Amino acid sequence: MFKVLDFKLLGLLRTIEICALVNVEEREESRSYLHAAKGCLYLHMTLQKFQDQATDITATNLLQKAIYEEIVRNLELVVNPQSSEQKRGESISGLPVTKKLSISSQTDHDSRQILPYRAIKPPAGKTSRPTSRDEFRLAILCVLPLEYKAVSFLFDEFWDDDYRSADGDPNKYTTGRIGRFNVVLVLLPNVGKVSAASTSACLRSSFPGVILVFVTGICSAVPNPGTDEELLLDDVVIGKNIAQYDLGRQYPDRFAMRDNVGDALGRPPKKLRNLLAIFETVIGRGRLERTIATYLQEIQKKSAGGKHPSEAKYQYPGALQDKLFQASYRHKHYLSPHCICKEGHEGELSMSVCEESRQLSCKELGCDDEHLLWRERIEEKRQLENEGRSSEAQAPSIFVGSIGSGDTAINSGEHRDMIAETHDLLAFESEAAGVWDEFPCCIVVKAACDYADSHRNDIWQDFAAATAASATKALLERYFNSNALC
Template sequence: MVLILEDIQIGWICALTTEASVARLMLDHVYNETIPLPRHDDNIYTYGQINLKTGDGFHNIAIAQLPLAETGKASAATVAKDMRRTFPNIKFGLMVGIAGGIWSRGIDVRLGDVVVGVSDDNGPGVIQYDHGKYLQDSAFIQRGVINKAPKLLRTAVGIVQRNHMCKVRDYVTSSDSPKIRRFAHRPAHDYLFEPRYTHKVKGRSCRYCASDRLRNRPKRSFTYLAIHYGPIASGDAVIKDALFAQTIQEKHGVLCFEMEAAGLDAFPCLVIRGISDYADTHKNDDWHPYAAAAAAAYAKEVLAVVPPTAVAQLPSIAIRSKNLHTGPAYMASLREQEQIRQMRASQKPKLTSKNLHTGPAYIASLREQEQTRQYRESKKRGRGGGCTVM
């Protein structure tokens, strides 16, 4: 299949390089071709497919990473906005990566677990805890609530939840891919200290901290990751203060802290976070790869149960403007993509309930892909190997 901008319906956003690397490994197929982008779009995309569990189809996805050293809601909002401007059929997104978890006796969030931003009480999936107002002689009044994930994704989350998430832990720990196994190494130690006990020596392992200040947690009856569903706290600061994190948790019932989702209120998406630290002074990078892999595996599991036909029926969230798409290379790409679309339309059989999932439609799809390939080859021969702009 030759990819065009209209084929992309799902945007996957990551903040860190580790997160983007493992997201790419979750793709069942990677498109190696490059699509010329409009001048306004500074994102660099990885294009690929995630297949359905049933084998009846796949999703075309564009993965984008925030610029280095530019994490946070403003950068996430810019990346999402460029996605919406570039892909005319984009329907929703995923924000996938790591976060700082908050353990409590009521909700046993631990390192390597996954938190999904949905609420059982039909409340918000993300809370912007630092957005609100201060009144004289009054406490801070928080007002930041982010839109819920699209209903289709929340339905898919329910399906995955009923399946007890066995596939996610199996995919993270038992993958045949050496690259995925590199990310899936689970660190041996999970230290959770008392909120008032701070890390003593910067750069040294928590093994050198006082063991008598570790919190007393019941031993888990299982060794694999757990999945938690509830609101996620999003704000502009990296949280390394266990007392502050505990206060926000008690006030809003959040399960973890992150920095990007607050910028995605205009980008309907599901926020998925792997827990890599406890939002305290003992924060380190040891759990980053495993937590990123766990979150990405969950995202893959969700998309694998979402029917492509249901995605196609959703309204586009694209931003449309006549003045955005400029530049000779992009205009040439538009002409080429339009020719490909016309060729597809001329060869596409009319789908009915009788032939939607039968041989003729599949054969027609194969024929369409071969004709598109031949069209591209003929254009290359016509250019004589050069780079002529039409």
């Protein structure tokens, strides 16, 4: 009886020892060891999965396939990841399978818990090609095609493999590598929080390993965000908090935003809060701004040297195109004497403006530059341009703070200032709230393309999109590593 107990105790101790070794390997990022160990434990489940997926395959081949995929291949990755991938392809192609097999290094029941393996850390700027959707850890979401295109220019490599998506997921994904990161790039089908939330939920379903999401693109800026600092077009705004400014109740005299605890979006994780705090320091901001400027020039060179240089839209529009009118000065007909635009008094919120004027430029309407506000930073940029230092003039500044997210676009300087002052906002956009709720580890990176007033135009959109994309890559390369994204 005691001998039986001794054997049982010895077996238990051996099991504990093996588990401890597996935990050590996991902490040291030796994922292949962990996967091989789990492959031994769950080999029977893998056999059943392969048997269900394939017909016309012998029991011997089935067993060989399961052992290789779940155990041997993971151990080979320790020695030579590239040769392992080549052997894997030869092994798969050599089997007499009539159905296409869905092969993964993980079993279905634990695919959300196991982190992707990294047998040998790749050299700086390089990473291995993912073998399945579960190995992607990072995603970038864009709402406009021009934002999506700008981010695409910063990919170092696109993966040709079609990783597909989960059943019921209508999203289309682009996958590739930015530096040492495997990235999923997503273009939202529509503008707004609902579309962003739906797309984010599907993203989580298809890529369960994603833990960090960037919402990258353009925004409408608050030119004087409660400080003496001037926020210009093309400056970068990084979201510290998200306020849903159009969620509330409309009273006869005012709109009251809901501020119940249950309605508020949660705070980002501590690591992100610490990171954002760095960018509120002079040193942290300066370093990031210099890196952004470098990547912005990279986009400009790539786009100008492409097959279709006429499509290159990432040149700096110039400080003279950065125009900020007085908040009360309306975008309306000033040259047409017979128009409803002439009715009412300047400065009245209810003053009538004809529909046609909303589609015309300031030049066509006769908006008077006498109502432009003087800004010191604009003068500094003009001086740099005059000295032939355009690369310095186009370099953006960084602002960290609250971003307003809503389905209602702000096209009024007066309303912009009232809402921004009430909720301490730096900018307005339309998707972040939908993503933030689904992915707590979310960084909103936007570049200003207009001032949320009636004089807004599209001149700055492409350039601002390129700046936001550059800021996203700068954040990744400087402040994150592939082992601990969030």
